Amino acid sequence: MKDRGIFKSFIDYIRFPFYRNLEKNTKIDFDFPLTVFVGQNGCGKSSTLQALYGCPKGKSVGNFWFSTKVDPIGEDEERAALIYSYNDSSGTQCEVLKSRMKKGSNPDYWEPSRPLKKYDMVTPPDGGMDRYPAIEKEVLYLDFRSILSAFDKYFYYQKPLNLKSKTKQDYLRNRSSLLKSVIDDNIIKKVGSRKQNRIPTDFSTEELEIMSSILGKKYHKGKLIYHKFFKDWGNSIIFDTSELAYSEAFAGSGESAVAILVHEMLKVENDSLILLDEPEMSLHPGAQKKLKNFILEQIKKKHLQVVISTHSATLIEGLPSPAIKVFTQLPNGKFNVRNKSLPDEAFYYIGQSISSTKKIIVEDQLAMDIIKAVIDEIGEDCASIFDIEFYPGGHSIIKSDFIRVYSQDESNVFIIFDGDQYPTTYPLDTSEIPVG
Incomplete structure (x- = not known):
């Protein structure tokens, strides 16, 4: 499908003249619509996903990577920059440069820039255009290490807000009555003029069937509610199976993550860019395999470009070598990206034992x-x-x-046979080989 040009607005490669801890001039090719970043912790996989997030028009790497007093971003060596390539509707290759610079009070603004000779960039033909436009593409970025339900956000990270609630359990019991009324009546609650929730969303039949297949359960109904009844904004999910109905408070974290991923992927526009950081979190290998199949089906159906950062051997297994990018650390501390790897080679780098040589x-x-x-x-x-x-x-x-x-x-x-049983020519006389 990719070779036939089915995928539109597709990022064909990204290269980094200078970016974070990646080796200078690292280039990553996207030869397959599903790309998997593999490597040990702290080797640049997530920061590369964030760079891809910042490629399309209106998006910025500065949403994720920014300078602070504790972690200043120095530019003594060179300005951080990324370059990516895509083909426009006429089939013309376009290269776009984005560089980090200061704009007003924002030191982490990423500005589309004119092509620079020192980066040996593809430049527009004469015709009044000094640079190619940024790619226009919807982006969905999900970091599964940070996806917490509204219940978990409060239970693990907050304290009771008032004297009536002496414990977290008291507070959640008290506030859950508001959530229950929203679930039952499909209404919006307000404090003064401020909304405390959005109207609940019922999972579609398709979403429930996919969730059931991935997780090995039979979901009959389900709701997704975005609210701030537990202090901070977050999602609550109501699952309804043949045995019982329950919220994310009693569900496994893998259930909530799969529900959100399925819901979001079915919503995105065709030709979108999907960035998933460790989607295997809290999922057993069987569910991971079904999740990968779901992602591949959505790629075919909606012509998506999907990039995943993972430590999961199950998500790597069975993919062609151009789909697997292995991040490794060099002796100088920088990180190198290997553009093609067999799954078994990738297993080696993440310390996964190989099932069979x-x-x-x-x-x-x-x-x-x-x-x-x-x-x-x-x-x-x-x-x-x-x-x-x-x-x-x-x-x-x-x-x-x-x-x-x-x-x-x-x-x-x-x-492997030598071929010497059926020679097509006489063996070379070694005495005729020149000494040089």
Whole structure:
């Protein structure tokens, strides 16, 4: 679908002349509509998601990354900047530069800038346009580490607000009566002229079916209520299964996260950019696999571009290598991004044990040494995937016996023949090779 141009307003790559702790001139290609950032904690995955958030028109990286007295952003070396590329409706490649600068009292303003020669940028043809316009695209950014329900926000981070409520439990019992009336009557409560909630949203049949499939439950009804009855604004969710009805206070955090993700993804416009930071939080591997399938279906249906930061082997498994970007730390402390990785290679970097290595069978010791040298040259992550063996008897035995056995039920066995049984030319006379 991507090769046929189905995906419109698609960010094809982003590069960083200078940005946070990424290696200078890091470039990330988006060759597959679902991209997964993989790596250990603190290696730049989330900050790269935030950079993507700041790419479209009207969006700013400064919403997430800004200077404070404790964490000042110095520019002694170079101004922070990002460059991204997309094709416009005519198929023209457009490169857009955004740089961090001070504007008025805001030191963290990100301004679209004219192309700079030092960045070797794609420039508009002569015609009065000094720069390409920023891409116009709806963006949905969800950080699942920070998605807390209204109940959890109060219960874990607040104290009772008045003398009547001596404990958190007292306060929640008292205030929940307001939430209950909103749920039952679909009304808006006010304190003076200030609204305390939005009208509850009923989950659609489609949303309930998807949530049921992912979580392995049967949801009959459900509501999403955005309110500030528990001091801070937040979401409450009412789940209704065949057994009982309950709120997010008694649901698992994974239930609430899936409900919000499904609801938000079904709402977004076609061709949107979806950024998900650790969506696997509190989900078991089976639910993670179904969640990945749901995301892929939405990509096909709505032509979405989705980028996920994750530590989940389940979300990585089965994806093609161009979809997997591995973040690793260099000796100088900066972070490098590897643009193509097999899932098993990515598992190596996040410390996940590999479920099964791949076996390569060759004809003799020399073939084994050659292939081992090639794999070792690629890197330790690749070498960890393979076992290389040679079996006495050579080509004829492998062909007549081993292939028949392994083809029955083994998917991780590969056989490589030398080709010397059927030479197409005479072997080279080594004495004819010039000394130089």
